[in-house]
Amino acid sequence: MRGIVVKLDRGYPLVETKNGARYRCEHATALVKGADVRAACGDAVEISVPSGHDKGIIEEVLPRRNAFVRKDPTERMEQQVLAANFDKVFVAEPCANLNVRRLERELVLAHESGAEVLVLLTKADQAESAEALEQVRGLVERVAQGTRVLVISSEDPESVEAVRACIAPGEIAILLGKSGVGKSSLVNLLVGDEVQATGAVREGDGKGRHTTVSREIVRIPGAGCVIDMPGIRGLALWDSDAGIDVAFSDIEELAQHCRFSDCRHGAEPGCAVRAAVEDGSLPAERFESYIRLRDEVQTAKKRVEEAKRIKSRTGHPRRWKG
Numbered sequence: 334m335r336g337i338v339v340k341l342d343r344g345y346p347l348v349e350t351k352n353g354a355r356y357r358c359e360h361a362t363a364l365v366k367g368a369d370v371r372a373a374c375g376d377a378v379e380i381s382v383p384s385g386h387d388k389g390i391i392e393e394v395l396p397r398r399n400a401f402v403r404k405d406p407t408e409r410m411e412q413q414v415l416a417a418n419f420d421k422v423f424v425a426e427p428c429a430n431l432n433v434r435r436l437e438r439e440l441v442l443a444h445e446s447g448a449e450v451l452v453l454l455t456k457a458d459q460a461e462s463a464e465a466l467e468q469v470r471g472l473v474e475r476v477a478q479g480t481r482v483l484v485i486s487s488e489d490p491e492s493v494e495a496v497r498a499c500i501a502p503g504e505i506a507i508l509l510g511k512s513g514v515g516k517s518s519l520v521n522l523l524v525g526d527e528v529q530a531t532g533a534v535r536e537g538d539g540k541g542r543h544t545t546v547s548r549e550i551v552r553i554p555g556a557g558c559v560i561d562m563p564g565i566r567g568l569a570l571w572d573s574d575a576g577i578d579v580a581f582s583d584i585e586e587l588a589q590h591c592r593f594s595d596c597r598h599g600a601e602p603g604c605a606v607r608a609a610v611e612d613g614s615l616p617a618e619r620f621e622s623y624i625r626l627r628d629e630v631q632t633a634k635k636r637v638e639e640a641k642r643i644k645s646r647t648g649h650p651r652r653w654k655g
């Protein structure tokens with residue numbers, strides 16, 4: 334049977350087939366052995382359900398159209414696929430306490446997936462003033478380099494409808510942003526129902542703030558689907574060169590004018606990027622972010638190469654996901 338992974342429930346993929354039946358599944362041993370393929374939310378899979386077995390078995394993960402990938406926070410040299418086969422990425426940042434460095438990183442990861450990217454500036458009602466809000470929007474538009482920016486608030490139904498209009502029926506959007514930025518609240522407003530527990534709901538029960546732990550495809554009435562990506566604390570980059578090129582297209586553009594085509598924008602003569610920093614047309618912090626993120630990707634790649642060398646020397650199999 335063919336199905337879609339609609340949820341990861343404590344590590345077990347929940348697979349929905351065409352007729353709407355849902356099966357909690359395990360991976361076939363052949364998938365996990367060697368290449369260690371693990372199904373992610375949004376994956377199309379082939380499953381079998383042996384009689385007398387309480388779970389289905391994922392026999393095959395079909396090729397992915399795209400994927401959202403970060404470095405596995407628990408394993409030094411592995412990637413982790415958080416979602417697959419989606420059409421859009423919404424990057425959510427709050428209007429007040431906007432963190433430009435985090436936004437840059439989120440944009441790199443979002444663009445790396447190849448899907449269309451939009452920025453959601455959340456909690457507009459918490460902006461100090463209309464001017465402050467416009468200032469933040471202007472800043473985000475500059476950082477986001479032409480990516481569409483929507484300003485939203487849970488207090489403003491029209492802004493929520495604008496988000497709904499961006500997810501066409503049949504499309505899947507993933508929602509990215511730090512805990513507490515208002516993702517669950519937005520999903521609830523889109524669905525018109527309490528599907529996701531929000532921070533406010535759990536605040537009074539003495540168990541501390543709730544953070545969603547499972548990723549799930551949620552259907553939105555009159556639109557497509559959304560996958561909340563909760564609890565993404567560490568967004569370490571993996572192989573994100575393409576994402577950096579898009580997220581920092583201004584710097585890539587400048588680099589066309591460097592004297593050397595392989596200029597690293599360090600001490601080389603005739604570097605157009607450093608010249609732009611010096612004349613003030615490229616903010617120094619933005620250049621520093623670019624270098625930092627680029628170096629992070631280089632380091633990750635180097636570690637992967639090292640791991641491969643160790644494997645070829647020792648024959649010891651390393652685990653690979655995706």
Ligand SMILES: Nc1nc2c(ncn2[C@@H]2O[C@H](COP(=O)(O)OP(=O)(O)OP(=O)(O)O)[C@@H](O)[C@H]2O)c(=O)[nH]1
Nearest residue numbers: 456486487512513514515516517518531532533544
């Ligand atoms: N003032 C204001 N508060 C909001 C808005 N949206 C969400 N909140 C509040 O912000 C807190 C966090 O919202 P959540 O929706 O739980 O945030 P989240 O991003 O889903 O967080 P995680 O589930 O931890 O990933 C809650 O107390 C919400 O009620 C908004 O537009 N304006």
Ligand SMILES: [Zn+2]
Nearest residue numbers: 591596598604
């Ligand atoms: Zn240069």
